[in-house]
Amino acid sequence: MEVKAGELLDQINYPSDLKKFKEEDLVQICTELRQYIIDTVSVNGGHFGSSLGVVELTVALHYVLNTPYDQLVWDVGHQAYGHKILTGRRLDFHTNRLYKGISGFPKRSESEYDTFGVGHSSTSISAALGMAVASRFKGEKDKQHVAVIGDGAMTAGLAFEGLNHAGIENSNLLVILNDNCMSIDPNVGALKEYLTDITTSKSYNRFRDDIAHVLGKISELGPNALEIAKKIEKSIKGSLLKKSNFFEALNFRYFGPIDGHDVKHLAKVLADLRDIPGPKLLHCVTVKGKGYAIAEKDQTKWHSPGLFDKITGEIQKTVSEKPQAPKYQDVFGHTIVELAESNPKIMGITPAMPSGCSLNIMMKAMPERAFDVGIAEQHAVTFSAGLATQGMVPFCNIYSSFMQRAFDQVIHDVAIQKLNVVFCLDRAGFAGADGPTHHGAYDLAYMRCIPNMIVSAPMNEEELRNLMFTAQQENMGPFSIRYPRGNGVMPDWRRPMKAIPIGKGRKICDGEDVAILTLGHIGNEALKACLELNSEGIHPAHYDMRFVKPLDEEMLHTVFSKFKNVVTVEDGCLQGGFGSAVIEFMADHNYTSKIVRLGIPDKIIEHGEQPELWSECGFDANAIIETVRKIAVGRTTKVMAS
Template sequence: MNITAGQLLGQIAYPSDLRKLSKEQLHQVCEELRQYIIDVVSVHGGHFAASLGVIELTVALHYVFNTPYDQLVWDVGHQAYGHKILTGRREAFPTNRKYKGLSGFPKRDESPYDTFGVGHSSTSISAALGMAMASHYKGEFDRQHIAVIGDGAMTAGMAFEALNHAGVANANVLIILNDNCMSIDPNVGALKEYLTDITTSPTYNKIRDDVWHLLGKLPVGKRFTREMASKLEASLKGVVSRSSNLFEALKLRYFGPIDGHNITKLTDTLQDLKDIPGPKLLHIVTTKGKGYALAEKDQTTWHAPGLFDKITGEIFKKQVEKPQPPKYQDVFGHTIIELAEQNDKIMGITPAMPSGSSLKFMMEKMPDRAFDVGICEQHAVTLSAGLATQGMRVFCTIYSSFMQRAFDQAVHDVAIQQLPVVFCLDRAGLVGEDGPTHHGAYDIAYMRSIPNVIVSAPMNEEELRNLMYTAQLPSNQQPFVIRYPRGQGVMPEWRTPFREIKPGTGRKIRDGKDVAILSFGHPGNFVVEACKELANDDLQPAHYDMRFTKPLDEAMLHEVFSKFNKVITVEDGAVQGGFGSAVLEFMAAHNYTAQIKMLGIPDRIIEHGKPEELYRECGYDAAGIARTAREMLKSKITVIA
């Protein structure tokens, strides 16, 4: 499908072209940019509602500021599609999130306009502040530095750490707080209530408007007018709304809230703020999904809906003729309810991912036992530890790549105290189109390095249920990690009876004599297919589903190294320090000698693409496993031939 840009948008290759237009033409640019994103995402997929909500802000920022000399940092990056289209990537935009195409997030090596690579939330203020401090040191006093952060991302501790520093740093930084009451799911916590108080106080907003009106009306010098208005506004803020002093208390000049969809107001305000030095915060109010009614109404569904009919709003689902396996996260979501109905000590915690992790099912059914704590991974882990000290059995469900942010808490607050928190690491391994910021590549390596921690991975839905069941039993008194991939499993009939799996025990899937293939987690299913393919060559591989990388099934490994001198390990994680490394350590410790090939995520950054494309690139899809086995057994194949 040929998608063309509108009349004005078609003339804009870079922001320098945008700045040639009159302010009156910006309304049309916004409408054309919004429509172009709708057209492309409906056909090619991607994140959706977030970018629609900041169309006017995106246009205003590139119109007012001299990007890329003025440095613009987007938080997370879900909302940066308009930014990419206006900065030289409009023609390539249909390749967004596709293998070898544009990244779905700002990426430094993709464009000089992408000043900082992002994917995890709440990094923008720290990054922009660092840039601003460097510019001040180099004497670039005319250079602007802008961080765009959502109210959801502002809940993270890192954002508050940066605000605390920005207020006392001698740096020219503008923080734009994009307030839409949403991250992926609705925002939670006291900050949400605080921002609502500001945006709904009619008296404060009346005074705010009057103050800004004075900037253009007082018949005195521009500088004096701003100082006078600032003093007037500051004196009235405390009287009108007690809570409106939070940012001012951190020594940030606070402006707003203003309508984030009023392009004229935005450009005028940003132009004024350019002339005010030092740290400042502009609070804008937007609607996620603005301009597409269905996305405005159901912002969670339309965060990243997949392909859809832009006219009817029908989201296309893959047509299937037989029952399909569920997503692993849905198996988790339903299983934790089953377990909680049997064990009243079970509780669930997630940092802002109730829908993505499927903890939402428990939150709906047992609201006093399942909690979304906001984008606060560190808090989620230590909160879980605190609950565990009181006898609660906590399932802390976090995306693998986000768990990286709470490594210290896993060590200091959980493992050292040997608290039986269950970490359910969703999206473990290569996640696909979200790319390197979201790949769950490192959890095996860093979790197995921590004493007292059990590290497991199910090969299918039945094993996931059984590992969850095992982790909450009174006999388990250790931190227990269960990692599983994004997306569908392999068992349409997955509601199997619970069975305890003793930690450190694997299972033999297939006997053989030529080569032993040891798998950890879901890639065991790739091994099953590879073994079938190898059998066609009259090769007889053995397959062991290890299930645990800590503790290892030592009895099973003694069997493997006593029988085989050729061994392949397969994992959906970083090879360095991962499951294969654990097997090598065992072999060395027990003086075995064997040829070992470790398959997994290699020691480099893996870009985005469909999971199957990335498995193939890394060499641990079924074909890659079979190819590795053939290469190791080349002499045997030659003899057979």
């Protein structure tokens, strides 16, 4: 649903239009931009609090910088809604995150103002540094390079690596630290405590108000004056701060903290910083959800609330008279607590997603046994490995697409040592409106190629509980369980848990026309397809394989001995995935059946609701029905001809 913009915002299609306004107009423009985001997201959905928190910063940046010539990189990207609205996409913003609409994240193919495609955290500093070095090489001395990174994203190793390199390059780089003490959940760790120390230092805050402006003016007097000013600045900062400045230790010029919601002051500071050479860091203190009081009070809930009444703040929920199946993540959250109550070795680990993966349930019930390690997937895996060496059974819950960031640690620190770390991969398969940066398309392929790794996927909530129960048995070794975003299929899911034999699937229904082999939740689409096909007189057999590694070879021998036509279905990439594993088995044992593989093709799939994307890629219930129909018709034709 398209909404109307405000009086001034309606005149702004691109940053060049914004620059026509006077500085005193920026306050009203921020008010209108914030309201436009509230109006649109309330009826169309999307990320919310992050973009509200950087409205003033967004306006100030585009007012001062010469974008798109100047390079502006947004970390993660769910804080970039205001940026999109100001850079030619205001009239299309109502399609944000909808199927075939604009992306919810910056995307290079969508706009020249989106300098770097993002979705995962902590990439902005490295990317902006690469741009700055390239500009220096090309002689573009006037070109600005700005990375806007949240303090949550600053906890990731990649951000530190970028800072460490940038400090020795002397390139024209400005890192803006958007300090709101939040990622999706409240930030954790020593860096958060350090930033709190800085922002609460009264003497330092009295000093910092004018330093950027003074340095910007001194820089006009020549290199000698600038060097003298830098020494004075360093001396004063050192005496005012109780601790040495972390960023300046990395050779960054540190400015701040400043009020990230004072747009006129921000514009002045940014204009001054533009004239100061070398790597700089501006520390802006902001409030996530700023300007929408309810979101300010409960920032986790309002990170991405869905549709809501903008007046009352009531979030819309689907109301049904029938009992509803739970989200897979909640089944995980409650089940790990049940398991931990009877197994004192179990611990839970997540990289900054306790509410997203529901480990917050365990963190509340057993705070000494559940850990949020910050946005640090590599550390989460190796930390889990360390726990496992001491006899613990860590359940390391990481989104499938985020696990890609820790692939080496899975091999080097877990698999080689045969440690019993249980990887619970949430958001496996299509992630929905978050799009290609978040689709969990590759975990089946990248996990099954690792020696010692058990790779599994439950078809429903009961199977998830049973796999979790199985994974914490003695001497299981590395164990991967993947499940999708969203709801399962079993309202009555709290059933007694039991161990599943490793590498054993189950037959859902018998048949004679064709065998359908599925892995994971997508098997429920095959179940729907079988019911429809049975009504047409076509009777496929359906097997839920449960494991892609090890495969149920006994079951596959039965399938290939009986069926000349086999269909595999997976919510994962076809290259190297479940279907590939079945073909490898068939080739190794000299079977000659015909196989049709349904799954995610070898291309980047854009955003949309899961059923929309299943349909687009041809592995929803309708696609399975059509595939089996063609096979059945072909078989019948051959029989009649003979």
